[in-house]
Amino acid sequence: xxxxxxxxxxxxxxxxxxxxxxxxxxxxxxxxxxxxxxxxxxxxxxxxxxxxxxxxxxxxxxxxxxxxxxxxxxxxxxxxxxxxxxxxxxxxxxxxxxxxxxxxxxxxxxxxxxxxxxxxxxxxxxxxxxxx
Numbered sequence: 001x002x003x004x005x006x007x008x009x010x011x012x013x014x015x016x017x018x019x020x021x022x023x024x025x026x027x028x029x030x031x032x033x034x035x036x037x038x039x040x041x042x043x044x045x046x047x048x049x050x051x052x053x054x055x056x057x058x059x060x061x062x063x064x065x066x067x068x069x070x071x072x073x074x075x076x077x078x079x080x081x082x083x084x085x086x087x088x089x090x091x092x093x094x095x096x097x098x099x100x101x102x103x104x105x106x107x108x109x110x111x112x113x114x115x116x117x118x119x120x121x122x123x124x125x126x127x128x129x130x131x132x
Contacts, residue, residue, distance in 0.1 A: 005032035007073040007100075009091065010082035011065065012036050012048045015105060017056075019080045024057035031060055032075045035068035042067075070098035077101065 006023060010016040011034035023029050034045055046061040066072040068091055073079065079095050081088055081104040092102050 001028070003030035004028060004078055005030055005076050006078040006080060007031075007033035007035055007066075007076035008080045008082065009035040009068045009095075010084075010087075011045065012040050013082055014051050016082035017050060017052050019082055020057060020060055021052060023080070024059050029078070031063075033073050034060060034063050034065050035073065036065040038067055040065050070095050070100065073100070078103070081105070 003026075006029045008016055008019045008023070008031065011020060016034075020031065020034070023031050035041075036048075040048055043065055044061070045063045045065055046056060048065070050056040068083070068087075073095070078101045079092075081092050081095075081102055083091055083104075088104060092104055095102050
């Protein structure tokens, strides 16, 4: 099975790092890109402080952090966003408009009529909305 290439926005924060942990050895997804603010974009991921245990997965250590804009993630089909609400409101809309599937923990779009709120234990049928 070919893995789906994914990007992680907000990869330097604790939630972004948790996404990295969960996706690093995932059977369906492959981390293709890590996004960060302009403060961190352009440096290797290992140069940022890792706050979780265990240590940073080897597969991502040498990845260069990209500025979190859709044109920098063209090798991805799916985006996992760990950006703060004030950033998510704008950035996640840009990624969705560019054709990416966006999964987020942020709240700005939760009540939008075209955004499914998916909780697999509650509404597993919503997973049918995702075709990657």
